[in-house]
Amino acid sequence: MTNDFSQYAKGFAENGYAIIKGYYNVAEQVEPIRQHIRWIIEALCKKYSVAANTETVEDALSEGYLALAKANRSWGGEVYDAVKQIPAFMQLVADPRNEALFKALRANSTPGLAAGGYGIRIDAPGEEKFRAPWHQEFPAQLRSVDGIVYWTPLIPVFQELGPVELAVASHKEGIVPVKSDNTDGKTGAYALRLDQEEERLARYEHAAPLTEPGDLILMDFLTLHQSGLNSAAIPRWSIQFRYFNFADPTGITLSWKGSFAAQQDFAEILPELVAKP
Ligand SMILES: O=C(O)CCC(=O)C(=O)O
Ligand SMILES: [Fe+2]
Numbered sequence: 001m002t003n004d005f006s007q008y009a010k011g012f013a014e015n016g017y018a019i020i021k022g023y024y025n026v027a028e029q030v031e032p033i034r035q036h037i038r039w040i041i042e043a044l045c046k047k048y049s050v051a052a053n054t055e056t057v058e059d060a061l062s063e064g065y066l067a068l069a070k071a072n073r074s075w076g077g078e079v080y081d082a083v084k085q086i087p088a089f090m091q092l093v094a095d096p097r098n099e100a101l102f103k104a105l106r107a108n109s110t111p112g113l114a115a116g117g118y119g120i121r122i123d124a125p126g127e128e129k130f131r132a133p134w135h136q137e138f139p140a141q142l143r144s145v146d147g148i149v150y151w152t153p154l155i156p157v158f159q160e161l162g163p164v165e166l167a168v169a170s171h172k173e174g175i176v177p178v179k180s181d182n183t184d185g186k187t188g189a190y191a192l193r194l195d196q197e198e199e200r201l202a203r204y205e206h207a208a209p210l211t212e213p214g215d216l217i218l219m220d221f222l223t224l225h226q227s228g229l230n231s232a233a234i235p236r237w238s239i240q241f242r243y244f245n246f247a248d249p250t251g252i253t254l255s256w257k258g259s260f261a262a263q264q265d266f267a268e269i270l271p272e273l274v275a276k277p
Contacts, residue, residue: 003097005104008218012105016171016223019209020101023216024092024152030213032088034061034154037120037237040082041065048075061155062234069124076122083120093118093241098150102243105218106146109245114143116261118241120154123162125230128184134167134197137221137242139178139266139273140189142259144251147221147244154237157211161236162228164217167204171222176200177275188260195275200224 005020012018024030038060045052045064052067054060069076083089094113102111123131137149157163177195194200201224208228209217219225221244230236245251259266267274 003100005101008101009105009107012218012220015168016220017166017168017207018105018218019211020216020218021212022214023097024095024214026214029088029092029095030152030154033083033086033092033239034213036086036088037061037079037083037154038064040086041068041079044068044075044078044082048072050075058155061237065122065235066124076124080120080122084118089120089239090118092152092239098243101218102148102245105148106245108247109146110247112143112244112246112256114141114147114242114244114258116258117141117143119239121236121238121240123227123230123236123238125232125235127230129186130190131184131227131229132190132225133186133192134194134201134224134226135178135189135192136176136194136224137219138175139192139270140259141221141242141244141261142254142264142266142269143242143244143256144246144248144254145175145221146248146251147242149217149219149221149240149242151217151219151238151240152215153211153213154239155213155234157236157238158232159208159210160230160232161234162230162232163208163210164225164238165206165208165228166219166223166225167201168207170200170204170224171220173200173222173224175222175273176224177273179275194224
């Protein structure tokens with residue numbers, strides 16, 4: 001895999017997203033994360049006497065995780081909190097190539113790695129509460145308006161698993177005002193809904209790229225996107241993190257503050273982002 005990412009800049013600027021197939025080295029960068037997750041699930045199943053097969057990565061990430069979360073949903077939460085502390089995960093997030101890639105996509109930028117903006121999603125079948133509705137990353141993360149979401153799967157993503165969906169070129173909308181809606185028990189960033197969501201989405205072609213471990217999806221902080229619906233029998237495991245630009249004038253105005261994950265209320269920091277009722 002080359003380290004010259006300039007070929008992606010034009011498509012990214014036009015479409016508000018880009019996909020780089022085989023960006024990470026699966027054996028060296030992804031597999032150690034998967035193995036460590038397996039270990040964590042095995043340890044928690046043992047701790048809570050949950051009978052489930054955790055012998056292989058596939059067993060642990062599907063049967064093991066589902067058995068734990070079914071026995072007690074908060075044990076699933078323990079997995080979620082634990083896995084973002086896997087050193088191999090942090091190494092992938094901080095891979096120097098990620099910073100070089102950001103610079104290639106954002107001319108004259110000074111990249112930052114958003115604190116608290118990284119994690120591993122576990123999208124269990126039929127779990128509506130943590131499904132992200134259509135949103136832009138900016139109100140949910142702040143830091144800088146020209147930030148980029150990095151999204152890479154830990155298992156092959158097929159159609160029923162609900163690939164992340166995005167509206168092609170929707171970053172050209174600029175910042176869309178949002179309002180809060182707590183339907184389905186959603187809170188924080190998950191409760192934000194776009195002003196005039198349907199009208200806006202109808203203007204764009206939608207994409208729901210199927211990806212394999214090692215592939216990387218890059219999304220502009222203003223690109224409209226949502227979680228797909230997982231109608232498979234297993235959870236969808238995926239990594240996301242965000243880089244931003246210290247040199248962005250809005251970022252400097254914000255002093256690069258974060259949003260929900262940084263215990264900040266974006267409505268207080270940028271009241272003009274709140275949709276008028
Ligand atoms: O993977 C998903 O379901 C949503 C991802 C997302 O919103 C993000 O990575 O910013
Ligand atoms: Fe997002």
